[in-house]
Amino acid sequence: MGRLGRADRAIVRDCLELVGLGDLASHEVSTMSGGQQRRVLIARALAAEPEMLVMDEPTAGVDAANQKVLAQVLQRLIDAGSTLLVVTHEMGPLTSLLSRVVTVEAGRVRKDVPIARHLQDLRSEAQDDLAVLAEG
Incomplete structure (x- = not known):
């Protein structure tokens, strides 16, 4: 647990770009919308380069516009070969990904x-x- 190296910063930057938040990299997470915060959490998880991403109610508390953006981000992950396990009561915005x-x-x-x-x-x-x- 030391300072981030050049390779670590590149991974973080790439993950933020992947979730569509590269332009907000210097912003405090607490100032972001709920949907943006969800995408930051996904980027954070992706930076660890997991084989599988497990999400519990990823669209809960996220407005319709950000649910659509989140679904697009998750589709990019699937297209890149990631496996997603989504626990949800509301499939609506994610149906096309399942x-x-x-x-x-x-x-x-x-x-x-x-x-x-x-x-x-x-x-x-x-x-x-x-x-x-x-x-x-």
Whole structure:
């Protein structure tokens, strides 16, 4: 735990660029928006060069515009070969990034399917709900 060397600073700079915050490198994190702070945390994690990035509710408390930016950043990570494990209750802005959906209930895996199957199941459930509502 010493001072950052030239190579360390280059990694930090590259990670900030990757998450779209290279121009804010000299700013205090506390002055940034919630979405920008999330991206700083991702850049910080990436600087450690992990094999897998695990995120818990990455879009919680982030406005719609920054959720879109975050999804774009995560897509760049996937394109670069990173593996992401995302724990979330709200898939919306991240749906296009997902390859599988694993539903856990009471500590047990209830469902583990490709995203396309999950979306198909949701559409079927919505149609069933509409039929029930139509029946009165």
